[in-house]
Amino acid sequence: SLRALIFDVDGTLADTERDAHRVAFNQAFAEAGLPFSWDVATYGDYLKVTGGKERLRAFLNEHPELPQLSDADIASIHRQKTGYYVEMMNAGLLPLRPGVERLLNAARDHDLLLAIATTTTPANVESLLKSTLGAEAPQRFHTIGAGDIVSHKKPAADIYTYVLGQLALPAADCLAIEDSANGLQSARGAGLATIITQTEHTEGQDFSAALRVLDHLGETASPAHILQGPAA
Numbered sequence: 586s587l588r589a590l591i592f593d594v595d596g597t598l599a600d601t602e603r604d605a606h607r608v609a610f611n612q613a614f615a616e617a618g619l620p621f622s623w624d625v626a627t628y629g630d631y632l633k634v635t636g637g638k639e640r641l642r643a644f645l646n647e648h649p650e651l652p653q654l655s656d657a658d659i660a661s662i663h664r665q666k667t668g669y670y671v672e673m674m675n676a677g678l679l680p681l682r683p684g685v686e687r688l689l690n691a692a693r694d695h696d697l698l699l700a701i702a703t704t705t706t707p708a709n710v711e712s713l714l715k716s717t718l719g720a721e722a723p724q725r726f727h728t729i730g731a732g733d734i735v736s737h738k739k740p741a742a743d744i745y746t747y748v749l750g751q752l753a754l755p756a757a758d759c760l761a762i763e764d765s766a767n768g769l770q771s772a773r774g775a776g777l778a779t780i781i782t783q784t785e786h787t788e789g790q791d792f793s794a795a796l797r798v799l800d801h802l803g804e805t806a807s808p809a810h811i812l813q814g815p816a817a
């Protein structure tokens with residue numbers, strides 16, 4: 586029976602990519618004096634690579650004409666980017682996606698555990714949760730699996746496997762909520778039934794392995810509907 590919901594963050598809890606991550610990357614690039622920035626289309630393409638440091642490395646590999654950066658430089662630019670992202674979250678400008686808060690509350694009413702499995706940096710998750718749901722929000726999650734805690738990011742299954750281990754639950758008792766094909770592959774790799782809420786960046790990807798594909802968790806998906814879970 587269903588015991589826990591495991592949420593992705595970027596694209597699932599909130600539309601963080603275009604107006605927050607991308608903008609923070611560009612601020613960090615400018616600050617470092619780099620001669621490039623990411624427009625919406627370019628950034629959308631590079632969402633194929635999960636993880637900010639990995640995304641920048643992949644972009645440079647595919648643009649040999651640009652100045653190449655050491656791993657240490659990438660790590661330092663990425664630290665700056667995280668700082669800008671957290672500032673944006675603290676300013677409270679980014680809302681949760683429709684239906685997310687209602688589902689979190691319904692999960693609490695049903696005594697389900699909540700967890701997070703994300704590629705993004707822990708500080709980003711914490712600042713998003715606090716700015717949208719209040720200072721105590723991170724404590725509502727039994728486990729927050731994030732960023733470099735596993736060595737292989739999504740689409741590898743590692744982060745979901747890690748979270749299941751922390752929850753000490755079998756995959757069959759949990760439901761993953763994702764927005765992308767990379768995330769779906771990761772969750773399915775760990776054996777999880779997965780609900781997709783697609784975004785402008787992920788619409789049209791292959792979601793054939795999903796339990797359900799929704800536009801969002803709002804009107805069309807009542808908590809009861811979602812909470813039917815893997816047995817549905």
Ligand code: XBP
Binds near residue numbers: 709
């Ligand atoms: C999210 C990501 C993240 C963010 C940036 O993927 O790919 O890399 O874009 O985060 P998912 P960092 O939603 O599948 O977890 O820059 O902190 O790595």
Ligand code: MG
Binds near residue numbers: 597765
């Ligand atoms: Mg995502």
